[in-house]
Amino acid sequence: MKTKILNIIGFICIVCGFAACSDDDHTGSIDVSGECLVQELVLNGQYPATINTEKRLIKVKVPVDFTAKDNMEITSLTVSAGAKSNFKVGDHINLVADKTLHITNGDLVMDYQVAVRNDEAVMTLFLLEGVKGAINQADKTVTVSVTANSGVDLANATFEVECSEDAICSPASGTKGNFTEPFQITLTDNTASNTYTVYAVMIDKPKALFVGEAENVEMLNDEEKAAAKWLTGNIAGSAYASWSDVANGNVSLDECKFIFFHRHCSSYGNYNGFAEAEKAAMSALAKMKECWQRGVGFVLGRSAVNFAIALGAMPQDAYPNNVWGGGGGEGSDLMGDDPWHFYAYDINHPLWQGLKTYPGAAENAVYTLDKDYTICNTTSQFGFWGEYEGREGAVEAKTGGRALGGDNSVSSWELKAANGEYGKGGVICFGSGLFDWNSPTSYVSNYHDNMGTIMLNAYHYLTGE
Numbered sequence: 508m509k510t511k512i513l514n515i516i517g518f519i520c521i522v523c524g525f526a527a528c529s530d531d532d533h534t535g536s537i538d539v540s541g542e543c544l545v546q547e548l549v550l551n552g553q554y555p556a557t558i559n560t561e562k563r564l565i566k567v568k569v570p571v572d573f574t575a576k577d578n579m580e581i582t583s584l585t586v587s588a589g590a591k592s593n594f595k596v597g598d599h600i601n602l603v604a605d606k607t608l609h610i611t612n613g614d615l616v617m618d619y620q621v622a623v624r625n626d627e628a629v630m631t632l633f634l635l636e637g638v639k640g641a642i643n644q645a646d647k648t649v650t651v652s653v654t655a656n657s658g659v660d661l662a663n664a665t666f667e668v669e670c671s672e673d674a675i676c677s678p679a680s681g682t683k684g685n686f687t688e689p690f691q692i693t694l695t696d697n698t699a700s701n702t703y704t705v706y707a708v709m710i711d712k713p714k715a716l717f718v719g720e721a722e723n724v725e726m727l728n729d730e731e732k733a734a735a736k737w738l739t740g741n742i743a744g745s746a747y748a749s750w751s752d753v754a755n756g757n758v759s760l761d762e763c764k765f766i767f768f769h770r771h772c773s774s775y776g777n778y779n780g781f782a783e784a785e786k787a788a789m790s791a792l793a794k795m796k797e798c799w800q801r802g803v804g805f806v807l808g809r810s811a812v813n814f815a816i817a818l819g820a821m822p823q824d825a826y827p828n829n830v831w832g833g834g835g836g837e838g839s840d841l842m843g844d845d846p847w848h849f850y851a852y853d854i855n856h857p858l859w860q861g862l863k864t865y866p867g868a869a870e871n872a873v874y875t876l877d878k879d880y881t882i883c884n885t886t887s888q889f890g891f892w893g894e895y896e897g898r899e900g901a902v903e904a905k906t907g908g909r910a911l912g913g914d915n916s917v918s919s920w921e922l923k924a925a926n927g928e929y930g931k932g933g934v935i936c937f938g939s940g941l942f943d944w945n946s947p948t949s950y951v952s953n954y955h956d957n958m959g960t961i962m963l964n965a966y967h968y969l970t971g972e
């Protein structure tokens with residue numbers, strides 16, 4: 508009896524096994540033996556495509572003056588053996604906007620973006636030793652403003668060019684040139700060609716100024732240098748000056764409307780410590796006070812926030828009580844996909860307009876860093892303890908200013924102009940470690956672009972321009 512039962516069980520298993528094999532054969536009939544490659548595409552019998560299979564991009568270049576993208580004929584199309592396409596030879600297609608080329612081969616599917624682009628040779632960015640030039644597309648000129656103390660040797664200066672995607676730059680971007688006289692750069696892309704003439708202009712009376720200890724901008728520490736080069740590269744008529752230049756009258760402040768002082772160093776626990784250590788800055792204090800009193804706006808970064816006391820914009824006993832830093836690298840291993848951020852107390856303030864934000868983040872979250880960005884994390888802010896018992900109470904009452912942002916702290920605040928009003932001629936203080944300009948490690952810039960946006964907002968807010 509036992510043997511019969513085992514034989515029956517065995518027979519059932521064999522039958523089930525055959526059934527299983529039959530099911531596998533049925534569900535395993537997906538055909539992935541072929542390929543979905545586009546090997547050739549020609550439009551109008553004379554415009555062959557460049558095919559990037561990795562990016563699924565098919566790009567067709569046409570002359571600079573070509574205007575008939577709305578009616579282009581497919582005169583040649585070759586795909587993998589056995590593959591089918593939603594386009595065929597003889598089709599007339601409107602390619603003013605990109606179209607999708609859909610390829611199938613058995614159960615394989617692949618989509619390509621078909622793009623028709625005119626030849627183009629347009630300069631979009633020019634930098635001379637990091638100083639941004641103003642490009643006039645109408646007359647194909649570039650004007651770069653530099654000062655004698657910028658550290659730029661105009662006779663042998665490195666330039667960088669960003670231009671249309673397929674354009675070739677001659678002389679090549681990243682090389683050196685003599686800019687003591689008009690310097691010509693030619694861009695070419697098949698039928699398109701433009702020659703730009705670069706004029707380097709020495710600034711006698713800057714409208715915006717970055718001030719620091721070093722003789723020239725190249726001698727600053729990396730953090731301060733990056734901040735200084737942002738200013739000179741993004742605000743026309745801006746320049747770098749040392750405190751010695753200011754104190755000795757080597758730079759004219761007659762037309763200056765905006766001063767940026769960003770200091771990366773060991774933080775100070777009180778104003779006296781700042782004044783003692785920053786003798787260079789204090790040597791120019793009389794000139795800086797004159798500027799503030801006549802309506803020049805100031806942005807002070809990190810340890811430099813104490814300079815607001817020196818100007819008379821903040822009481823001497825209102826120095827930040829939560830300070831640390833001066834090192835480097837603390838932030839790199841703490842930033843995930845959602846980088847560090849702080850919160851704006853009033854997201855409608857002019858300072859916080861036009862910022863990129865993290866998907867799903869709080870409406871008032873302000874991001875200035877990106878994944879893999881490394882910050883030095885020097886901080887001078889107000890923590891809520893001791894005399895500082897909150898934002899609206901002790902901090903604002905003690906500083907006489909207005910809190911702008913922080914995270915269980917006040918790390919950004921503004922102070923009134925000499926005329927007693929907020930805005931034009933006032934002082935913006937960024938004491939946060941997140942107010943950072945230089946990463947020693949590589950990263951993909953996204954939210955760090957907000958730094959420039961915030962600074963431009965501050966410039967317009969404090970100058971009224």
